Amino acid sequence: MEAKVVEFDLGRVEAILGAEDRAGAEEYLRELPTSERARLLSRMDGDSREHLIGLLDAEFAADLIQGLGETQSIEILESVDADLAAKVVDHVPSDEQADLLSGCDEEVAEKILAAMSPEEAVDARELMRYEWDTAGGMMITEYLAYRETATVREVAEDMRSNRDKYANFDIQYVYVTGENQRLLGVLRLRDLVLARQDDTVVSLMIQNPISVEVTAGLHDLYHFFMEHHFLGLPVVDLNGALIGVLQRSDVEESMSEEATENYLKVSGLQGNEELRSMPLMTRSRRRLSWLSINIVLNVIAASVIAVNQDVLEKVIALAVFLPIISDMSGCSGNQAVGVSVRELTLGLVKPKEVRRVFLKELGVGLVNGFVLGLLVAVAGTIWQNGWFGLVVGTALMLNTIVAVLIGGLVPLILKGFKMDPALASGPILTTITDMCGFFFVLFFAGTLLERLV
Incomplete structure (x- = not known):
């Protein structure tokens, strides 16, 4: 027998708010799974959400906030009255208080701190001095x-x-x-x-x-x-x-949060995680800051095709295989980026260990490049002829080697220069693998042009 799926009922919540039914509000929220609580709060407008939080007991509201993601919790605290936010934050553990207040707009955070109990505010300010990924930023001050x-x-x-x-x-x-x-x-x-x-x-x-x-x-x-x-x-x-x-x-939770943050950065989402309840222009600006850079880099990569367009015009079948070679090499490179970022995160590799990473990735690149190149060569041979298969297969093999080497080394190099490897590795990898892939295909095709046409 399948378990019944419980979903929030916005109409029921509005009725509870209209009746100012505190007991009913808490009882209903307790019935909802954590995921549905989060979904409910993300669907409510700012006034209704503030009304609901104000209706709840401060301790229960704090438990509700703690069950949400940090970004959504911060969004709620910024949208409600400072006095109400302070009552809620007062009941949150000290380490989470610091995280939430640090994530809020500075002016909002100061208003909340001013409205908090003096003892809690002093502790929160003290913890906010420390970086989130240090013992000071993660510790609690509730102890005996x-x-x-x-x-x-x-x-x-x-x-x-x-x-x-x-x-x-x-x-x-x-x-x-x-x-x-x-x-x-x-x-x-x-x-x-x-x-x-x-x-x-x-x-x-x-x-x-x-x-x-x-x-x-x-x-x-x-x-x-x-x-x-x-x-x-x-x-x-x-x-x-x-x-x-x-x-x-x-500590385990912070490691998980860092892994999530790195994943978002590799995906091009900067700053805190994005929620669709955020303002349109905020979401758009965050994404465009990444995408606009990628346009420039892709134009640079496409210039390789423009220089060799005469070859492409004579062997139009190459246009079918160019995106395959670019995409497959990019996937191989992203795997290497993921391993390097993960090892840097865990402290398993140092930025200076370039030679070790180079040799390790070279081995993987040679094996995977040969296998992938062979598969594409067979497909190219069936599609056109053996010479065509040789061109696309060799291009993919070489580009795969380049991709895994770049993917493995760039995060280390960026880390060595105090730059964020998770954020910058993707565009660099994409640009280099696209340029090299296009170059290999068109260069080999130009060399063997008489045998391809």
Whole structure:
């Protein structure tokens, strides 16, 4: 029996808003799958969306926001009143607060910060100082830490008296600090529960715990968590003072976000991810910034055909195979780009390792170029004759080798020059492979012209 597909009903939502039915709004939204909540909010106009968010309890609205993509969450926060946005952001974990506010327009972010509770605003401003792909940008500031002189009884009393506040903390460990908040040790909750009331936390803690500096990068942190089965790590500043906790799940999520961002860049979508609920001109401008550059590059590539158009006019069948050779070589090159960008992202290859990547890709290019060239040569022979097959097959083989070499090396070279390899590799690869492909085909055809006509 197939599960029933639940879809949002905009008419029902409008009726709920008209009746100012808070309980009904929360009940209905809880019935919807996360994907339908996101789709519903993207279909509502700004006034209705603000009305709905304002009708909900702030904590539930924060849960709703957290279930959406970051771009859509930012879009919603920018569209509602600053006081309402502040109430919602107040209930979001500290690391996500910083991400959302950093993504908002600067003027909007300042209005939201001004409307937030002073304590939350201070923490958010502090976290916004750090880059998103560092330990400081991913850490949370909701954690429990006690001075070395504290007893088990004092810790337990603090937990009981602040149970409502701590209920929303994701507590795995309790941290022990000394003078100037310097991290001294980590205390497991199990040891705390089983200890005598008069024991001091310093007598129970694990000394010299592993910690990470606030400036540690995403890729190094990802590799660390892959090698160790920790759920979280304390984050310290340059003086060894405890300032936050980094969770394994946040590092994995950031790696996934970076992979998505790289994919969008390779596809020519710059900045944050695009949603169709965004203004028309914003979406158009983002796409045109990529497409207009590609027009120029494609004109350059097409100039190779213009120079050799006399050959093309005499062997018109070449026009059928030119796009095949260009497209197949481009696909091969994009595979190499993907591998290089991925390895750079994971830290598996350094920009200086050009020779290693060259040799690795050369092997793949020779094998794949030979196979693809042979297949096209057979097709060309059937289509025209053996000489024609030789021309298109050899052109594809050579262009495939060029494509995988360019695709493998360009990201490294761009990275070495502090440029974004995911964004710039595609146009460079396309232009070079098109130019080389057209040149190989038309040069070989011109050389063997008497045998082709």
